[in-house]
Amino acid sequence: MLTLRPVEPRLTDWRERMFRRFEPPASLKLAEWAEANIVLPAGQNARSGTFRNWPYMREILDAIGAPSPRYVTLMKPSRVGFTKALMIAIGATVMIDPCAIGLLVPVDDDARDYATDEIEPLFESSPGLRGLMISGRVEGRNTLTRKRFVGGASLKILSARAPRNLRRHDFKALYCDEIDAMEITSEGDPLLIAEKRTLTHGDRKIVRGSTPTEEDVSLIERAYNESDMRIYEIPCPHCQEFFELLWEMIQWPDGAPDQATAFCPKCGCEIEERLKPRMVEEGRWRPQRPEIVDHRGYRLNTLVSLLPNAAWPTLAEEYVKAKRGGPAELQVFTNLTLGKTWKTSINRLSAEVLAGRVEPIGLERIPEEIVLLTAGADVQDDRIEVCVVGWPVAGAPCVLAHVIIDGNTLEEQTWRDFDAFLMTRWRHPHGWEIKIDGTAIDSGGHEGRTQKVYDFAGVRLHRRIYAIRSVGGARPIWTRAQRIKSGKTARLFILAHDQIKTAVMELLSAEPFDVEGHPNPHALRVSDELPAQWFDQVTGEVRRVKYVRNRPVIEFAPKRRGQQVEALDALCYAWGVRQSPAVKAIDLRARAARQPAPPTPPGAPAPPPAPRRGSPASWAQKFNE
Numbered sequence: 001m002l003t004l005r006p007v008e009p010r011l012t013d014w015r016e017r018m019f020r021r022f023e024p025p026a027s028l029k030l031a032e033w034a035e036a037n038i039v040l041p042a043g044q045n046a047r048s049g050t051f052r053n054w055p056y057m058r059e060i061l062d063a064i065g066a067p068s069p070r071y072v073t074l075m076k077p078s079r080v081g082f083t084k085a086l087m088i089a090i091g092a093t094v095m096i097d098p099c100a101i102g103l104l105v106p107v108d109d110d111a112r113d114y115a116t117d118e119i120e121p122l123f124e125s126s127p128g129l130r131g132l133m134i135s136g137r138v139e140g141r142n143t144l145t146r147k148r149f150v151g152g153a154s155l156k157i158l159s160a161r162a163p164r165n166l167r168r169h170d171f172k173a174l175y176c177d178e179i180d181a182m183e184i185t186s187e188g189d190p191l192l193i194a195e196k197r198t199l200t201h202g203d204r205k206i207v208r209g210s211t212p213t214e215e216d217v218s219l220i221e222r223a224y225n226e227s228d229m230r231i232y233e234i235p236c237p238h239c240q241e242f243f244e245l246l247w248e249m250i251q252w253p254d255g256a257p258d259q260a261t262a263f264c265p266k267c268g269c270e271i272e273e274r275l276k277p278r279m280v281e282e283g284r285w286r287p288q289r290p291e292i293v294d295h296r297g298y299r300l301n302t303l304v305s306l307l308p309n310a311a312w313p314t315l316a317e318e319y320v321k322a323k324r325g326g327p328a329e330l331q332v333f334t335n336l337t338l339g340k341t342w343k344t345s346i347n348r349l350s351a352e353v354l355a356g357r358v359e360p361i362g363l364e365r366i367p368e369e370i371v372l373l374t375a376g377a378d379v380q381d382d383r384i385e386v387c388v389v390g391w392p393v394a395g396a397p398c399v400l401a402h403v404i405i406d407g408n409t410l411e412e413q414t415w416r417d418f419d420a421f422l423m424t425r426w427r428h429p430h431g432w433e434i435k436i437d438g439t440a441i442d443s444g445g446h447e448g449r450t451q452k453v454y455d456f457a458g459v460r461l462h463r464r465i466y467a468i469r470s471v472g473g474a475r476p477i478w479t480r481a482q483r484i485k486s487g488k489t490a491r492l493f494i495l496a497h498d499q500i501k502t503a504v505m506e507l508l509s510a511e512p513f514d515v516e517g518h519p520n521p522h523a524l525r526v527s528d529e530l531p532a533q534w535f536d537q538v539t540g541e542v543r544r545v546k547y548v549r550n551r552p553v554i555e556f557a558p559k560r561r562g563q564q565v566e567a568l569d570a571l572c573y574a575w576g577v578r579q580s581p582a583v584k585a586i587d588l589r590a591r592a593a594r595q596p597a598p599p600t601p602p603g604a605p606a607p608p609p610a611p612r613r614g615s616p617a618s619w620a621q622k623f624n625e
């Protein structure tokens with residue numbers, strides 16, 4: 001692909017000389033070219049200054065730069081420099097083989113970011129590329145994402161969200177980054193549409209890279225599986241055998257991830273972190289399907305990255321933290337650090353399948369292993385929807401009820417009804433009385449309802465009743481808000497929306513029994529008293545994870561227009577409040593050993609009667625109306 005074209009006459013003498021100087025040898029190696037020509041901009045790079053290839057990047061760059069193979073696929077983790085490789089390929093193509101280049105990225109914002117954060121700085125900091133970018137308008141259009149270059153090359157950065165725009169262009173070189181974040185639109189598959197724009201070029205080049213997301217839907221994994229499936233193998237310093245370093249080969253003593261080392265899968269010897277640079281330097285790519293010739297595919301994990309923040313003990317500590325954070329964080333670790341897809345059935349769950357798993361349990365039929373109840377409340381204008389979850393000492397939680405408190409939530413009576421429900425006591429099979437030990441109430445309503453929630457929860461903090469707000473992004477499961485604008489007695493707590501909803505959707509979609517018929521402690525149990533609509537609502541959203549330049553973005557979207565999800569939200573709040581420090585402090589083992597309450601001694605004041613309103617079944621009945 002990289003063959004020199006005649007220099008156009010409008011070039012100045014010095015440009016002509018420069019192009020001659022960079023005239024490529026018969027077979028140009030892009031990796032060598034990059035070291036001779038690329039200077040990384042200061043500040044944004046871990047290694048600014050003259051570009052040096054990581055050992056595993058040399059072959060990848062050469063494959064991108066060579067006329068053959070036509071397809072190059074990169075299944076990439078973070079911290080190994082793949083996006084940089086694409087930028088270098090653009091620079092080399094502009095300089096050595098001027099042609100029409102297309103860079104396809106997931107959304108418009110990404111297109112602008114690539115232009116300003118990656119391409120423009122690289123052309124400025126590399127002496128060989130400096131001055132090649134022609135400023136000014138291109139075809140009367142926005143120049144930020146459309147560039148022209150001295151020598152005749154052009155670059156168009158296009159968003160996969162608007163594939164219609166692709167139809168006007170032809171590309172000889174097509175680079176696609178973060179393809180797992182691209183969606184099929186009503187106009188079709190943007191990758192296929194983009195690839196069609198290269199068909200007039202016999203020597204076209206198509207490079208696709210992405211952090212993998214989820215198994216079965218990952219486009220980059222599918223592309224890798226169609227390729228010659230290269231793996232990077234490094235030699236064991238003890239037995240000299242080559243192997244691909246995988247996460248299961250990293251081990252550490254219990255509770256001491258800072259002492260993580262690798263173990264050779266061939267001889268079993270321990271390999272210290274300090275031996276890594278030499279092993280990686282001596283590594284080599286091996287195709288698992290050598291019979292595929294026109295499509296090279298590379299997969300890599302961060303374990304062979306030589307950056308200080310990718311040391312094995314650092315990665316082990318990240319893993320321990322991600323494991324504590326639940327499935328949402330573990331998925332990010334698996335995708336970004338291990339470069340692997342995440343197995344989940346989260347988006348395959350249907351209301352019908354879940355409804356087939358009901359058990360004869362409920363607030364009047366509490367299973368004997370349940371020793372704690374939590375509630376989550378979603379406040380609507382004309383009702384409060386409450387989910388009650390029961391928790392054992394260890395094992396699967398149970399959704400015991402979903403009740404609806406009808407009434408205008410600006411009126412006191414509705415809140416009195418809600419309070420009465422929260423004070424209800426039920427009979428535990430062991431003879432003692434059980435009540436709700438922690439309640440999270442969403443404060444996100446409108447027209448003064450936020451204040452109502454603050455007022456209600458503020459004076460009931462001693463009963464572990466909390467005003468909450470659910471916020472996206474990476475954050476601890478449960479935190480107290482710094483301060484809130486209104487409310488004298490109010491305290492607001494922040495729930496980690498993405499992590500909690502992911503954990504709840506994983507619980508909902510988990511198989512209740514394993515292959516041997518043992519109950520799965522990570523599968524939610526559900527009551528047969530729950531109304532049909534509950535199953536529709538808790539399965540009413542789909543979850544998507546995207547990586548935007550190594551930052552995870554988790555999105556939840558309704559399965560269809562008008563889909564209600566109050567039941568899912570209430571369940572998430574009931575799950576979240578279980579993680580509040582005061583609820584976590586409750587001694588569940590002591591409760592499991594609890595005996596029936598002794599009869600009240602004569603003369604002592606009688607305990608106040610527990611308020612009881614309609615049975616949960618009747619509350620649930622209202623839910624269906």
Ligand SMILES: [Zn+2]
Pocket residue numbers: 236237238239240241264265266267268269
């Ligand atoms: Zn060995």
